[in-house]
Amino acid sequence: MIEAGKPATKLKSEAAQVLFERGLINQCTDIEALDEALASGPVTAYAGFDATGASLHVGHLMPLMTLRWLQKLGHRPIVVLGGGTSQVGDPSFRNDARPLLDGSQIAANIAGIRRSVERLVDMRGPDGALLVDNAEWLTEFRFLEFLRDYGSQFTVNRMLTFDSVKSRIEAQQPLTVLEFCYMMLQAVDFLELARRHDCTLQIGGSDQWGNIVNGIELGRRCDARRLFGLTVPLLTTASGTKMGKTADGAVWLHPEHLSSFGFWQFWRNTADADVPRFLRLFTEMPISEVIRLSELQGAELNEAKKILATQVTAIVHGPDAARAALEQGDALFSGSDEIAEPTHRMERHRLAEGLGLLELIVGVGFAASNGEARRLVEAGGVRLNGQVVDDPRRRISSGDLGAEDRLSLAVGKRRKALVEFG
RNA sequence: GGAGGAGUGCCCGAGUGGCUAAAGGGGACGGACUGUAAAUCCGUUGGCUAUGCCUACGUUGGUUCGAAUCCAACCUCCUCCA
Known part of the structure; x- marks a missing residue:
């Protein structure tokens, strides 16, 4: 396992190199072996998103960028929408249970999430990315069958050792059996994807480490499969707060929840200290260009921020929306109050x-x-x-x-x- | 099932009969400075047909000239005991 920040020992695969230099790797279960696999042929990788909100937000961007890079470099992404797991609610690092979502909410949320995902990874063609809903298999299980097949592979002893649930237990807050089983469901997801699509890599936020590791274990125990896990860093701002807030709440990816201009503005207002990191993480410009822009000083950094904003907006909302946002931004801050078209x-x-x-x-x-x-x-x-x-x-x-x-x-x-x- | 504690404005949190549209902090917004950054400073932060009126301190009723503050019932959450 490697930790973020350690220098990359000579990585063979382009994919691993790129992810590393972009700063998209926080932890990996076995970077050497994964590198080997990425170098020797296409790898199928997945990231899952639960339907807890009507839209994804900037926090979800990092796993999606990772999938995007992998796709660009010849690998195959799968995006899993948590139609099944959303009915349970991930307890990881939470001190209280999530409010339970009903079926219609989940369906609506999935529809919204799907639209953003489709922009970020290419679903077209026979080699396109796959979009699947884990309700497809999770709702098919029968209870006793599930317990016998998978429950036997997990020990409560081990499940209790995960940091993701420890604090809840130590704080003596209730952790229901429903929530506790979430990690089993996610583990089964990974196994199921491995069986169905030969998926060998799961990508998630750093809070997903425990859930990912469980899936890897399950693959080994049930099918003797070699699976890998990768987490992306937690997105924080230079001022230390968890990133992704604006006046109106989270920075949503879906245009119905945050206009493309609002999205652009968010990135345009990045703090100086965050610019280099964000350019790496959220744009696809060559690293040399990232470095050049990062070296700008003082007010010149504003140019870098505009480029950052326009690039990210182009990825999430499309090039036209990005251009329009840039123009709108320039017009708005030109110093005069004049606007060309009536609003x-x-x-x-x-x-x-x-x-x-x-x-x-x-x-x-x-x-x-x-x-x-x-x-x-x-x-x-x-x-x-x-x-x-x-x-x-x-x-x-x-x-x-x-x-x-x-x-x-x-x-x-x-x-x-x-x-x-x- | 028993005992106790808590529910306040966007959030956290003070307030235990009138001076309370409710301290303080956070956030947000506006201003100064500046680079649409950071830091700092100042101001604002319930609504309206506005020197007044209305709505607001979990809900509903009650006591009182007067209640966020006292009483009752209810709802929700928490802690301890069984």
Whole structure:
């Protein structure tokens, strides 16, 4: 087993080298043997995603990037959607049980997750990546059969030693049998994929180590198979917090939960110290280019951040969305409040009715209530046609309209609108 | 089944009859500085037809001139005992 950060002993396979230099390897059960396997022919690798949310988020990006690289280098990815395991809930490193999901929620979540996955790995063609749902086999088992076939291969003694459940037990928090069996289910997944698709490598987050190891063991005991496990690093920011939060919560991959521009902004706002690492992990630029960009200093790093944002957005949302986001970003921060195209439309007669500034701010969605809008105005954060307005009672009249009956409204540095009255 | 403890604003958490739209912290937002970074500093952080009104401290009722604060019942969670 290797730990992250240790220098790569001469790796033979391109795949292992790439994953290593990208920083995608945290731990591996047997890097030499895996390297050997990757060098001698195509390897089938899988990563699983439970349907705990309606969309994947940036935390899921690392295993997906790993699969993407493997695919690019001639190996074959399988993405497992946890339609079965989601009915149980992974207890790993959690001090309380997950709320149980019902079937319709799981189905809806899987549909959302699938769309992001399809962008990241190529499912097309006979050699394309495979997308499978573990409900396919997990729901088929009968209880006694399952216990006899697999329950006999696990000892509670060993299961209790895993860090992933230790804290729960030490904290004397209840760990139900249902949750406790999760690791068996994931182990069976691996075995099943090995049998069905000759899958020999499982990739997961570092919290999945225990679950992965169980699968490897099961493969050895049942079928004398040689399986491998690889974990990707936990994604944290330079400031030490678990990464992936914005004002509205997690940084979702699905455009319905976070717009492609919002996604782009997230990466554009990366802290300086995170830029080199993120370029490696989340873009596919040659390492030489990554290094060049990483060496930029001071304000020049902003260029690197834009490239980072655009590259990641292109991977997750497509090149067109990435380009549009870049343009939108440039326009937004060009210094003026001018935007080329109207973002909102309002009925012209509202001017005659005495449209208030606060109403306008709420109308374009920059504040949730008049009170909030009022505070923004009083704090001097609101600009009308480029001029700061600090009177909350200000009314909008036709005199405020410029060419084509438009006016610009901006709140803070990053929220700008062009309203057209027609 | 028995005994005790807890449920407060986006989150954590103080508050045990009026001065409480509720300390403090976090987060978020706005401002200054700047590079859309980090650090720092300042301000704001329930709603409204706004010198007033309404809604809010698990739920429902009650005591009181007046309750987040007292009482009762209920719901949820936790701890200990059986």
